[in-house]
Amino acid sequence: MLTMNDIVRDGHPVLRKVAEEVPMPPSQEDKAVLESLIEYVKNSQDPEVAQKHGLRPGIGLAAPQINVSKRMIAVHVTDEKDNLLSHALFNPKIISHSVERSYLAAGEGCLSVDESIPGFVPRYARVTVKGVDLEGNEVKLRLKGLPAIVFQHEIDHLNGIMFYDHINKQDPYAEVPDAKPVE
Ligand SMILES: O=C(O)C[C@@H](Cc1ccccc1)[C@H](O)SCc1ccccc1
Numbered sequence: 001m002l003t004m005n006d007i008v009r010d011g012h013p014v015l016r017k018v019a020e021e022v023p024m025p026p027s028q029e030d031k032a033v034l035e036s037l038i039e040y041v042k043n044s045q046d047p048e049v050a051q052k053h054g055l056r057p058g059i060g061l062a063a064p065q066i067n068v069s070k071r072m073i074a075v076h077v078t079d080e081k082d083n084l085l086s087h088a089l090f091n092p093k094i095i096s097h098s099v100e101r102s103y104l105a106a107g108e109g110c111l112s113v114d115e116s117i118p119g120f121v122p123r124y125a126r127v128t129v130k131g132v133d134l135e136g137n138e139v140k141l142r143l144k145g146l147p148a149i150v151f152q153h154e155i156d157h158l159n160g161i162m163f164y165d166h167i168n169k170q171d172p173y174a175e176v177p178d179a180k181p182v183e
């Protein structure tokens with residue numbers, strides 16, 4: 001199982017690379033990597049396992065964060081209606097998005113960034129994401145709220161973008177035009 005020792009930290013060059021597409025159908029090796037990502041996120045949300053192994057809780061994780069520069073992400077998060085969204089995707093892609101934007105009122109964090117970096121991170125309020133799941137099926141997800149934010153955070157990792165790149169450097173808490181906060 002993955003632990004925090006497997007997660008690379010800010011400053012590691014892999015976090016600034018554009019990750020490679022995963023050839024389809026996925027190899028056993030690529031499937032094992034993607035399974036380890038979703039396993040980490042689930043484990044990190046289990047208080048006993050997280051405490052026993054010193055896991056920082058996460059609602060998402062991207063392959064570059066474990067030094068694998070390939071386009072794979074895992075998300076395990078409940079939406080505002082308390083529905084669980086749990087997805088492990090190869091080659092995820094935002095195929096459309098709202099003009100309206102949103103941001104997490106509490107700001108964002110990252111398992112690859114040990115210190116907290118305050119400020120609003122403007123995101124699209126709604127996104128449609130396509131990808132391929134572990135069974136090789138094409139998945140199309142229409143997302144809003146916290147799930148939409150997490151997917152954008154993880155897909156950013158595949159493009160070498162860190163959450164703090166989006167924070168207004170002059171005024172981290174500057175109002176985000178035509179945006180609604182996600183509490
Ligand atoms: O480093 C990562 O990619 C995991 C991030 C995911 C994240 C998504 C959206 C906004 C902030 C971070 C975090 O470590 S998950 C930690 C967390 C848990 C609950 C709510 C927000 C962040």
Ligand code: NI
Pocket residue numbers: 109110111112153157
């Ligand atoms: Ni992150």
